Amino acid sequence: MAQISKKIFERVAHHQKISSKYANEQVIRVLISKIRTSNPALTPDAAAHVFAKKHKVSIFRNLNDDDKKSLINFNYDAPLPTNSVLGKPLPPKRKRPLTLSYDQKLVNESEKNREIYPYVYILENSLRNLIFDKFKNESNWWANTSIVKKDIQDYATRIENAEKNHKWVGKRGNHPIYYVGLEHLEKIIDMNFNPHFKGMFDLQKMKTWIDECIPIRNLIAHNIPVKKEEQDNIKIRTKYILNSIK
Numbered sequence: 001m002a003q004i005s006k007k008i009f010e011r012v013a014h015h016q017k018i019s020s021k022y023a024n025e026q027v028i029r030v031l032i033s034k035i036r037t038s039n040p041a042l043t044p045d046a047a048a049h050v051f052a053k054k055h056k057v058s059i060f061r062n063l064n065d066d067d068k069k070s071l072i073n074f075n076y077d078a079p080l081p082t083n084s085v086l087g088k089p090l091p092p093k094r095k096r097p098l099t100l101s102y103d104q105k106l107v108n109e110s111e112k113n114r115e116i117y118p119y120v121y122i123l124e125n126s127l128r129n130l131i132f133d134k135f136k137n138e139s140n141w142w143a144n145t146s147i148v149k150k151d152i153q154d155y156a157t158r159i160e161n162a163e164k165n166h167k168w169v170g171k172r173g174n175h176p177i178y179y180v181g182l183e184h185l186e187k188i189i190d191m192n193f194n195p196h197f198k199g200m201f202d203l204q205k206m207k208t209w210i211d212e213c214i215p216i217r218n219l220i221a222h223n224i225p226v227k228k229e230e231q232d233n234i235k236i237r238t239k240y241i242l243n244s245i246k
Contacts, residue, residue: 003044004029004032004044004045004047004048005044005045007062008045008048008049008059008062008063009025009028009029009048011052011059011062012028012032012048012051012052012057012059013025013028015052015055015057017055017056017057018052018055018057021055024125024172024173024178025173026170026172027125028051031051032044032047032048032051033047035047035050035051039074041070041073041074042070042071042074043066043067043070045062045063045064045067046063046067046068046070046071046074049063049067049071050071050074050076053076109225112225112226112231113219113220113223113225113226115231116216116220116226116231116234116235117220119234119235119238120213120216120217120220120221120234120238122238122242123182123213123217123234123238123241123242124181124182124185124217126241126242126245127182127185127186127189127241127245128177128178128185130189130197130245131177131185131188131189132175132177134192134196134197135147135196142175142176142177147188147191147192148188148191149187149191152180152184152187152188153176155179155180155184156176156177156179156180156184157176157179159179159180160172160176160179163179181217181221182210182213182214182217183210183214186207186210186211186214189206190203190207200244200245201241201244201245202244205240206241206244209237209240209241210237210241212233212234212237213233213234213237213238213241216230216233216234217234
């Protein structure tokens, strides 16, 4: 299967207008892939160009002749694919459940978990982006134990080192924060509430909402069926949190 060239992808993913908006490079790859899925005539690099152009970033001069030819009939007015829980629709449900030759009960459970996974993903990465934004002007802030406790630093290092044994799997991101979870992000915000996050939200309410989301997030991460009340809870709490930090 054809892939986006490394040079093209780096120009897109590392551009400030784009890198500041998306949680990590994998999100960008998925969105570019969706553009090509909807427009199979495009080459991978042409799809990357479309994604970049929508974000007012130009890489057209880096395309080869085949890439440019594939763009001849492309409609630039078509909206970009998105996964948002605030004001924009989540991915549509499948019209039919998965048809796998496995226990139907497991198939049905997977469908229910799939419905709320976007909330988990967007919540966790929104908090990462929030922390990044608050400390972007502080040099080597992650290594400062007055900002990030040593046990969180050690956890991130341990997970990153463990994943290096699986060289066929790409890195989660270019910063240790991608190797910690929702509970660690909450601790970083709590520890630095004054002065970085004060005035943005009520700390105790935020902690309560996140604490309610953490066990549900862990169920999803470990492929455990989520009950209806848990589904409803994380949807509500995620919207509350994102509205607070918006």
